[in-house]
Amino acid sequence: MNYYDSISDLLLDLRGDLEEIGNENIWVYxxxxxxxxxxxxxxxxxxxxxxxxxxxxxxxxxxxxxxxxLSI
Incomplete structure (x- = not known):
């Protein structure tokens, strides 16, 4: 677990994961x-x-x- 300090860091990782893993179901905390x-x-x-x-x-x-x- 990362527990991101900023939404921008989370968005950066999420965009990378979407490119690498795709649009799978995730658990959101x-x-x-x-x-x-x-x-x-x-x-x-x-x-x-x-x-x-x-x-x-x-x-x-x-x-x-x-x-x-998160992009809204």
């Missing part, structure tokens, strides 16, 4: 304020949702959706 703190590609399509930590929400979505959400 949010803090209590609704800010994205990290993302991770699913190991398999059937992978179960990771356990959320306190003050954290995890959602599944296609990688391109996260890119579009």
């Amino acid at each position: 949010y803090d209590n304020s609704g800010n994205v703190t990290d993302y991770r590609y699913k190991n398999t399509p059937e992978e179960r949702k990771p356990k959320e930590r306190e003050n954290q929400t995890i959602k599944e979505m296609p990688a391109i959706d996260l890119l579009n959400e």
